[in-house]
Amino acid sequence: MELPRGMRDIEPKESSEIEFVRQKFIETSNLFGFQFMESSPIELLSVIETKSGPSIKNEIYYFTDKGNREVALRFDFTIGLTRYAASQKSMRLPAKISTFGGVWRYDEPQKGRYRFFHQWDIEIYGEPNIESDAEIIDFTSKFLTKLGLENIVIDICDRELIESYVRSIFKSDSSAVIGDILRAVDKIQKKRRQDIINEYKEKGYSVPALEQILKFSEIKGLPEEIEKEVDVSQLKNWDKILQLFDTLKNRGVDNVRINFGIVRGLDYYSGIVFEVFENNDVGALVGGGRYDALTKAFGRNDLGATGAAGGVERIVLLLEKQNVNILSKEDRISVVFINDDMKKIAINLTSQLRLKGIPTDVDLLGRSLKKQMEIASNSKYVVIVAPKEYADNSVIIRNMRDGSEKQVKIVVMLNDLKSSLPL
Missing domain, CATH: 3.30.930.10 (Bira Bifunctional Protein; Domain 2)
Structure with a gap:
């Protein structure tokens, strides 16, 4: 057609x-x-x-x-x-x-x-x-x-x-x-x-x-x-x-x-x-x-x-x-999950971040963590939902610019976005 x-x-x-x-x-x-x-x-x-x-x-x-x-x-x-x-x-x-x-x-x-x-x-x-x-x-x-x-x-x-x-x-x-x-x-x-x-x-x-x-x-x-x-x-x-x-x-x-x-x-x-x-x-x-x-x-x-x-x-x-930076994908956040048990939690966190006005992506197909990280490479931060950290009500936040990581309580991340995810 x-x-x-x-x-x-x-x-x-x-x-x-x-x-x-x-x-x-x-x-x-x-x-x-x-x-x-x-x-x-x-x-x-x-x-x-x-x-x-x-x-x-x-x-x-x-x-x-x-x-x-x-x-x-x-x-x-x-x-x-x-x-x-x-x-x-x-x-x-x-x-x-x-x-x-x-x-x-x-x-x-x-x-x-x-x-x-x-x-x-x-x-x-x-x-x-x-x-x-x-x-x-x-x-x-x-x-x-x-x-x-x-x-x-x-x-x-x-x-x-x-x-x-x-x-x-x-x-x-x-x-x-x-x-x-x-x-x-x-x-x-x-x-x-x-x-x-x-x-x-x-x-x-x-x-x-x-x-x-x-x-x-x-x-x-x-x-x-x-x-x-x-x-x-x-x-x-x-x-x-x-x-x-x-x-x-x-x-x-x-x-x-x-x-x-x-x-x-x-x-x-x-x-x-x-x-x-x-x-x-x-x-x-x-x-x-x-x-x-x-x-x-x-x-x-x-x-x-x-x-x-x-x-x-x-x-x-x-x-x-003129190579003007029209589209800045660096201001986006990606939430990734280690395994299928963590997928529902990752989607819930994504929804909460979106409600707070944070542009956030999450994988909908249940792909491997490696594939999720490849797709998230243009994000400014990646929030990693893993069983061990989630048992402590925490997530890992990776800065995709310098590769640094920190473990943060979920409640702290959601209530203090400027410190946890400074965009």
Whole structure:
């Protein structure tokens, strides 16, 4: 029996890794005061099309339900959270919302990206301001640090700055032209430069103008470095970028740079945008930015929005690549027994330890002590239940790190866990 293409069963190891990321995400959400919630996994197709147009059907799972309604599985969280926020007329602003869960996309499966995968997402709704944008970037930086990731770079740009530059080069205010060129810039990370030029030449675009845009999109660096290379007086919103860098510096976020190639592919972004990379990896870990146009599409001209989202499976791959200790089995206890007469006692002790909140394993099959000890090799401590010691109401506790052993009264072990089994 097979699964549909792009789907897979999430096995225990990967499930534990995803849960590790989830717990760190919730911890960071609490630090920053984000309210954790979950949006509906199913949306009306018309709601999703509000965000990305009818062509989004090619990228999502959608169907007609038993009530003859066109519905779709969520393909990200921004649409659902924004629909929710726009409907809350009395919501206290700024509203900071976070969420974590599964999404479905009918994309071509690739490494670290299946048709069902997990995302984390944060959003701030309220009056547009630089501090909200900075809060999103600050959260992202601290969350990735909390995960233990290194060599992280946050590339920042401004959509209005790039759009203004495109207008000046192509001498056009056409939204279709600007959108097309922004998509060309977005493609440069994924496709060969010459392929993009050939594609746009066939569409009738000026090759010299496009090459000038693509060259501009390759500029990256700190503000002072950019100012030496470009006449920033001609760039719209340059002062806004300087303000953003100033507040990020004040927050201790120093792994940021300007990258004029960051535009974000979706058409609704309207201000500061950013993507997050690992120095030695080409794929983006996180993407985000300001999208006030989406709240307007939901009828809330008074509500600005900025946010970020990241693919969890891709983060897990990077954690493994950087050898971050995701799963610590050393904090587990194993209870083993010498013979079958001691098995019932071992199971009883296991239950008592679990009731006290101690992660504890015991063999269920009555295997030999040697086999039990092999299985328990990843535990921090092993509690050995043996006839001689049990006759004295005691057990043997072995420290699996250094091999040392001590005999401890059972009642002492259960009543003074910190001394007997310091985790």
